[in-house]
Amino acid sequence: MPADCFAATVTYDGTAFAGSQIQPNARTVQEELERAAAVLFGVPTRVALAGRTDSGVHARGQVAAFTAETRHDAATVRKALNANLPEDVAVRAVRAVPADFDPRRWARRRWYRYTIATGEARDPLTRRSAWFIGGDLDVGAMQDAAGELAGKRDFIACSGPLEPGRSSVRTVFAAGWRSEGCTLLFDIEADAFLPQMVRRITGELVRVGRHATKVEEFVRLLGQAQPGSMAYVAPAHGLCLERVWYDEGYVA
Amino acid sequence: MPADCFAATVTYDGTAFAGSQIQPNARTVQEELERAAAVLFGVPTRVALAGRTDSGVHARGQVAAFTAETRHDAATVRKALNANLPEDVAVRAVRAVPADFDPRRWARRRWYRYTIATGEARDPLTRRSAWFIGGDLDVGAMQDAAGELAGKRDFIACSGPLEPGRSSVRTVFAAGWRSEGCTLLFDIEADAFLPQMVRRITGELVRVGRHATKVEEFVRLLGQAQPGSMAYVAPAHGLCLERVWYDEGYVA
Numbered sequence: 001m002p003a004d005c006f007a008a009t010v011t012y013d014g015t016a017f018a019g020s021q022i023q024p025n026a027r028t029v030q031e032e033l034e035r036a037a038a039v040l041f042g043v044p045t046r047v048a049l050a051g052r053t054d055s056g057v058h059a060r061g062q063v064a065a066f067t068a069e070t071r072h073d074a075a076t077v078r079k080a081l082n083a084n085l086p087e088d089v090a091v092r093a094v095r096a097v098p099a100d101f102d103p104r105r106w107a108r109r110r111w112y113r114y115t116i117a118t119g120e121a122r123d124p125l126t127r128r129s130a131w132f133i134g135g136d137l138d139v140g141a142m143q144d145a146a147g148e149l150a151g152k153r154d155f156i157a158c159s160g161p162l163e164p165g166r167s168s169v170r171t172v173f174a175a176g177w178r179s180e181g182c183t184l185l186f187d188i189e190a191d192a193f194l195p196q197m198v199r200r201i202t203g204e205l206v207r208v209g210r211h212a213t214k215v216e217e218f219v220r221l222l223g224q225a226q227p228g229s230m231a232y233v234a235p236a237h238g239l240c241l242e243r244v245w246y247d248e249g250y251v252a
Numbered sequence: 253m254p255a256d257c258f259a260a261t262v263t264y265d266g267t268a269f270a271g272s273q274i275q276p277n278a279r280t281v282q283e284e285l286e287r288a289a290a291v292l293f294g295v296p297t298r299v300a301l302a303g304r305t306d307s308g309v310h311a312r313g314q315v316a317a318f319t320a321e322t323r324h325d326a327a328t329v330r331k332a333l334n335a336n337l338p339e340d341v342a343v344r345a346v347r348a349v350p351a352d353f354d355p356r357r358w359a360r361r362r363w364y365r366y367t368i369a370t371g372e373a374r375d376p377l378t379r380r381s382a383w384f385i386g387g388d389l390d391v392g393a394m395q396d397a398a399g400e401l402a403g404k405r406d407f408i409a410c411s412g413p414l415e416p417g418r419s420s421v422r423t424v425f426a427a428g429w430r431s432e433g434c435t436l437l438f439d440i441e442a443d444a445f446l447p448q449m450v451r452r453i454t455g456e457l458v459r460v461g462r463h464a465t466k467v468e469e470f471v472r473l474l475g476q477a478q479p480g481s482m483a484y485v486a487p488a489h490g491l492c493l494e495r496v497w498y499d500e501g502y503v504a
Contacts, residue, residue, distance in 0.1 A: 090373045090374050122334065123342065
């Protein structure tokens with residue numbers, strides 16, 4: 001039986017995960033996916049992910065790829081994986097992909113959303129998926145600063161620790177804030193992201209919104225060559241990997 | 253110091269509560285509110301609620317009333333209560349009300365929302381707040397059946413166990429379904445609700461949507477004099493008490 005390669009769109013509640021990538025003595029999304037795949041296919045199965053998400057970060061559109069010898073079609077693989085996965089992770093869709101599909105390298109565009117809950121009191125119903133910020137935020141100033149992010153540049157200033165020798169040049173396609181009642185949404189799309197990049201950008205944008213710093217200072221920090229110059233890291237639980245795009249014809 | 257009476261708008265995640273009303277050996281919303289109020293006011297404080305919610309049911313707009321001798325204004329009481337409450341319950345607003353205010357008897361209108369998640373796979377991010385239903389639902393038929401609910405009548409057929417001698421006549425002002433992407437929302441407003449009324453109505457409406465029963469049968473069941481004739485009880489975690497209205501001038 002020939003081996004087939006599949007790409008799965010994965011949703012998870014990051015609250016009880018130590019991030020997406022396998023690591024010793026910690027519960028990870030990759031480990032749960034590999035466990036479910038091993039049960040389904042009867043052999044150890046390696047699962048590769050499009051993006052690394054930190055401990056506590058959620059996903060509605062993480063992409064996971066794996067190869068298996070199976071008679072099942074993609075829809076059956078999806079159902080069987082979901083039957084073997086715990087309640088905080090699920091596979092939304094499965095598609096057949098070329099044998100050399102690499103979910104990280106082949107990704108063309110990624111969309112992250114950061115959710116902030118505002119208002120006079122914390123909201124128990126969104127406490128796992130939104131950063132609660134009491135008091136007023138100057139959304140206009142936050143939007144002005146976010147407008148400075150688009151374009152191709154070295155984003156090392158908003159990166160956490162990076163492996164030596166890796167480029168920190170990225171292209172941000174779009175970044176902006178939107179209000180929905182008491183909820184503030186920050187959407188940012190780029191070809192790829194550096195570690196903690198969205199959380200550091202969000203943390204600094206919130207400082208702009210609180211008038212703890214100015215738009216000009218945000219722009220100055222963005223140009224720094226020192227890793228982590230943007231030092232305020234927004235909490236993980238407000239962040240969600242919404243979607244990953246590939247060249248047309250591979251993954252919808 | 254004279255005693256002041258306050259009404260609080262309360263939000264809670266019902267997941268870890270055995271319902272709203274105090275009961276022995278179980279964690280309840282009322283108990284947490286009374287504990288927080290006792291810490292704030294320094295004396296045992298009785299808290300009365302507008303509506304009883306079952307174990308697992310959420311609220312965005314429960315109303316709680318209490319009387320206290322305090323120098324604090326309503327905004328300060330809100331902040332201090334929130335500081336003493338656990339993360340799954342919070343007070344959104346506090347207002348001064350007349351000394352004889354009764355949050356249950358004075359309520360004129362209550363709004364409950366039932367949330368259903370549809371789609372091909374369960375969604376880990378909404379698993380605590382929506383009932384996941386795979387497969388197709390005939391929303392048109394569900395809406396036709398919901399349209400039969402409005403009006404004043406004996407709703408005993410969709411009631412759980414009721415105290416003897418209590419009237420089961422209620423007035424439903426409005427009831428209907430709305431789609432938002434993969435989410436189905438059932439909103440129902442009435443002067444008051446019977447035990448399990450929204451969950452039994454929702455359970456039967458979902459049977460209509462699955463073509464397990466017909467709109468005519470839904471209407472026939474609604475007219476039954478036997479308590480619990482609507483026997484399919486939708487799970488608690490999809491239900492939320494959204495709001496309670498009072499006569500103008502008492503509670504906004």
